[in-house]
Amino acid sequence: MIDPYFQLILLRCGVAAIMAVSLNLINGFTGQFSLGHAGFMAIGAYVSAAVSVFLAPHAGEFVTQVWFLIALLSGGIAAGLMGLLVGLPTLRLRGDYLAIATLGFAVIIRVVILNLDVVGGARGMTDIPELSNGYWIFGTLAITVWIINNLVYSIKGYALTAISEDEIATASIGISTTKYKVMAFVVGAFFAGIGGGLYAHLESYLNTNSFTFLRSFEFVAMVVLGGMGSITGSIVAAFILTILPEALRGFDQYRMIIYSLMLIVLMLTRPTGIFGRRELWRWNRGKT
Amino acid sequence: MTLLSIRNLHVHYGAIHAIKGISLDVNEGEIVTLIGSNGAGKTTLLRTISGLLRPSQGTIEYNDDGLKPLHRMKSHEIVRCGVVQSPEGRMIFNTLTVEENLLLGAYSQKDAAKIQESREMVFTLFPRLKERRRQVGGTLSGGEQQMLAIGRALMARPKLLLLDEPSLGIAPALVQQIFTTLRQINKRGVTILLVEQDAYLALETANRGYVLETGKIVNEGAAKELIANPAVQQAYLGMA
Numbered sequence: 001m002i003d004p005y006f007q008l009i010l011l012r013c014g015v016a017a018i019m020a021v022s023l024n025l026i027n028g029f030t031g032q033f034s035l036g037h038a039g040f041m042a043i044g045a046y047v048s049a050a051v052s053v054f055l056a057p058h059a060g061e062f063v064t065q066v067w068f069l070i071a072l073l074s075g076g077i078a079a080g081l082m083g084l085l086v087g088l089p090t091l092r093l094r095g096d097y098l099a100i101a102t103l104g105f106a107v108i109i110r111v112v113i114l115n116l117d118v119v120g121g122a123r124g125m126t127d128i129p130e131l132s133n134g135y136w137i138f139g140t141l142a143i144t145v146w147i148i149n150n151l152v153y154s155i156k157g158y159a160l161t162a163i164s165e166d167e168i169a170t171a172s173i174g175i176s177t178t179k180y181k182v183m184a185f186v187v188g189a190f191f192a193g194i195g196g197g198l199y200a201h202l203e204s205y206l207n208t209n210s211f212t213f214l215r216s217f218e219f220v221a222m223v224v225l226g227g228m229g230s231i232t233g234s235i236v237a238a239f240i241l242t243i244l245p246e247a248l249r250g251f252d253q254y255r256m257i258i259y260s261l262m263l264i265v266l267m268l269t270r271p272t273g274i275f276g277r278r279e280l281w282r283w284n285r286g287k288t
Numbered sequence: 289m290t291l292l293s294i295r296n297l298h299v300h301y302g303a304i305h306a307i308k309g310i311s312l313d314v315n316e317g318e319i320v321t322l323i324g325s326n327g328a329g330k331t332t333l334l335r336t337i338s339g340l341l342r343p344s345q346g347t348i349e350y351n352d353d354g355l356k357p358l359h360r361m362k363s364h365e366i367v368r369c370g371v372v373q374s375p376e377g378r379m380i381f382n383t384l385t386v387e388e389n390l391l392l393g394a395y396s397q398k399d400a401a402k403i404q405e406s407r408e409m410v411f412t413l414f415p416r417l418k419e420r421r422r423q424v425g426g427t428l429s430g431g432e433q434q435m436l437a438i439g440r441a442l443m444a445r446p447k448l449l450l451l452d453e454p455s456l457g458i459a460p461a462l463v464q465q466i467f468t469t470l471r472q473i474n475k476r477g478v479t480i481l482l483v484e485q486d487a488y489l490a491l492e493t494a495n496r497g498y499v500l501e502t503g504k505i506v507n508e509g510a511a512k513e514l515i516a517n518p519a520v521q522q523a524y525l526g527m528a
Contacts, residue, residue, distance in 0.1 A: 162384070171364070172374075173372070173441070174372070
């Protein structure tokens with residue numbers, strides 16, 4: 001059995017990977033710039049935690065597991081619905097405007113939760129059952145990767161890539177760009193909500209401080225570092241960026257400086273990210 | 289039969305009045321060309337026809353299976369009517385392969401057999417694309433990218449093909465080849481509206497032409513007459 005400390009870090013890596021892969025669908029594959037991922041994560045975390053704490057019956061193991069699934073899906077659906085609500089008006093905006101609008105959305109979500117006494121407000125939400133284990137987290141990661149992979153490497157996914165390259169050209173071949181941007185946004189938000197639910201049931205404690213804009217930036221850093229448009233890259237980067245701060249604990253107060261320097265050097269030497277647009281399982285695509 | 293009929297069209301870019309009351313017709317089976325210098329409004333006109341821009345006034349009507357008001361329709365609906373644009377500057381998708389680009393071109397088509405048939409047709413017209421079908425778009429030469437842009441538009445099975453500057457930035461040998469192919473495409477029953485800066489090449493290819501100057505049509509007629517017209521010769525054909 002692995003040391004519980006390593007085990008926890010590994011599980012956090014898995015949650016981070018779900019978040020990064022789902023954000024890559026929006027920021028990488030579709031080329032939109034969302035800074036609201038922490039907001040969707042927060043919705044998923046709080047909704048699923050509320051389901052577990054207030055609704056789930058205290059019964060046997062099987063019932064508990066089924067209710068955990070219900071809680072996770074509720075979190076994902078809530079986040080996805082919010083994605084639809086936010087996406088419809090904001091996805092007409094481009095580039096930096098979209099970034100600011102989604103950033104604003106994430107701030108609003110945090111402030112709303114902060115003022116909701118039922119979920120603990122500023123004190124945070126406690127006593128969430130610790131149900132997220134390796135099976136749940138890595139099983140969910142596998143499903144997330146499978147679904148998003150099938151999506152982005154299908155004709156619909158090529159439409160997303162086309163949007164990320166040139167919206168006018170995409171519209172000129174008869175693709176409704178708004179429809180596809182909203183779809184990517186909603187699917188991305190849904191999985192962010194699921195990731196949030198897993199996070200809540202991993203830490204067993206929620207506080208709005210975990211969902212500030214810095215958290216959104218962390219996920220953006222993972223997507224960019226791994227490669228915009230590479231699922232493999234997002235997973236690898238999520239592991240690196242979650243493990244690195246822990247691995248550097250020995251350096252004490254210099255830890256974050258080293259972490260930041262490594263990020264800067266990596267981006268300078270490899271601006272397309274570690275994997276660019278490649279996948280381990282589609283390595284030779286477009287090279288023959 | 290008149291396939292496309294534009295009446296008194298005005299288009300604004302914010303405060304800029306780019307198109308000032310254009311009327312023109314395209315008949316079924318024709319190649320019609322729009323010539324004019326930079327900033328005359330040629331690209332603006334094509335983009336308005338394909339729904340990427342909204343006119344501030346005037347009508348664009350397309351007559352195939354009933355009259356359709358294109359000026360009130362969205363770009364993806366217009367493609368489904370059979371009016372397809374191959375945009376200026378090629379605008380192919382660099383990170384997708386040739387085949388994926390073509391497949392996306394057929395996005396509006398639902399019938400798999402027809403998509404396959406279009407694909408074969410594109411590969412017959414442009415054998416070079418078949419050789420390069422697994423290569424990503426960004427690694428093609430300029431001429432090959434133009435072939436891909438035209439091929440991608442053909443995948444939507446257009447009745448009216450809108451071509452924006454197919455000779456732009458392409459090696460002369462390939463330009464000839466592309467224009468020869470355009471005539472073949474036309475013979476297969478596709479009507480073509482061609483925007484081109486190389487006026488001589490365009491008028492040689494087309495049946496009729498319109499000359500655009502700062503958003504207005506200043507001359508029109510059969511392509512042969514326009515080539516012989518002294519004013520056109522002086523302004524666009526480099527003859528004194």
